[in-house]
Amino acid sequence: MSPDRLEAAAEKALKGKVGTIIVADVKNGKILLCYDPQKIAAKKIQAGSTLKIITAFAALTKGISNAERKINCKGAGCWYELGHGPLNIIEALSFSCNNHFKELGRELGAKKLLGYYKAFGLLDLDKQYYFSNKEAAGMAIGENKDLLVSPLDMLSVVLTFASRGKTQTPKFRNHGAVFDLIREGMHEATILGTARALRDLKVRVAGKTGTVASSDGLAATNGWFVGYAPLDNPLIALVVFVQKGQGYSHAVPAAKKILKAYFSDE
Numbered sequence: 001m002s003p004d005r006l007e008a009a010a011e012k013a014l015k016g017k018v019g020t021i022i023v024a025d026v027k028n029g030k031i032l033l034c035y036d037p038q039k040i041a042a043k044k045i046q047a048g049s050t051l052k053i054i055t056a057f058a059a060l061t062k063g064i065s066n067a068e069r070k071i072n073c074k075g076a077g078c079w080y081e082l083g084h085g086p087l088n089i090i091e092a093l094s095f096s097c098n099n100h101f102k103e104l105g106r107e108l109g110a111k112k113l114l115g116y117y118k119a120f121g122l123l124d125l126d127k128q129y130y131f132s133n134k135e136a137a138g139m140a141i142g143e144n145k146d147l148l149v150s151p152l153d154m155l156s157v158v159l160t161f162a163s164r165g166k167t168q169t170p171k172f173r174n175h176g177a178v179f180d181l182i183r184e185g186m187h188e189a190t191i192l193g194t195a196r197a198l199r200d201l202k203v204r205v206a207g208k209t210g211t212v213a214s215s216d217g218l219a220a221t222n223g224w225f226v227g228y229a230p231l232d233n234p235l236i237a238l239v240v241f242v243q244k245g246q247g248y249s250h251a252v253p254a255a256k257k258i259l260k261a262y263f264s265d266e
């Protein structure tokens with residue numbers, strides 16, 4: 001894969017938009033592409049629903065969730081106003097149900113969530129954060145104005161998921177089954193859920209979208225996609241961030257162009 005080809009794909013993918021695309025090698029964490037014309041890869045922003053993969057990891061490792069547990073979404077409090085109904089964690093990741101993860105966040109509490117964000121390399125380890133339990137539901141879906149991450153931070157997170165914890169602190173290495181369950185949800189997202197525009201790619205992908213209000217007070221959202229491919233033996237991890245965009249309609253199509261270029265899937 002020539003870097004020029006990847007760079008050309010990124011330029012095309014973000015044409016007319018402010019954003020960044022970062023691609024890394026899962027085996028060694030080396031950055032293969034950092035397309036960042038407006039220098040926002042290190043800018044701290046709200047992660048939105050991409051953070052649900054950490055909420056899922058926290059809930060599964062703490063025994064609050066498992067493959068069977070369903071949580072009912074009646075619509076109020078979720079982006080999907082008709083309600084998702086009862087979903088297990090795989091379906092909740094696929095459809096990005098807010099109520100499912102808000103409930104898990106409430107049950108985990110702010111302190112435990114904060115511990116996981118730090119363990120995944122987010123936030124400043126030396127800084128004192130204070131989040132109340134009232135904020136836990138918002139934190140769990142990546143919506144809190146003090147909980148900010150950069151696209152580069154999210155690359156490190158997605159590398160951890162792609163490598164099943166091997167690139168992260170040793171304590172994650174024994175959670176292969178948890179990473180596998182989350183991978184299933186992230187794959188379903190690319191087939192049936194919020195990243196389903198990727199379903200016709202030849203390469204199988206794991207992904208998570210995010211659409212979150214921008215913190216700068218403008219009436220606009222930012223769009224995210226984080227993911228890795230191929231599903232069973234990941235070679236690359238990628239993060240797409242699109243300012244004034246949405247996950248489903250902007251970040252996912254941009255990610256698709258990168259995946260097509262990398263895997264020569266024209």
Ligand SMILES: [Zn+2]
Nearest residue numbers: 073078084097
């Ligand atoms: Zn829902």
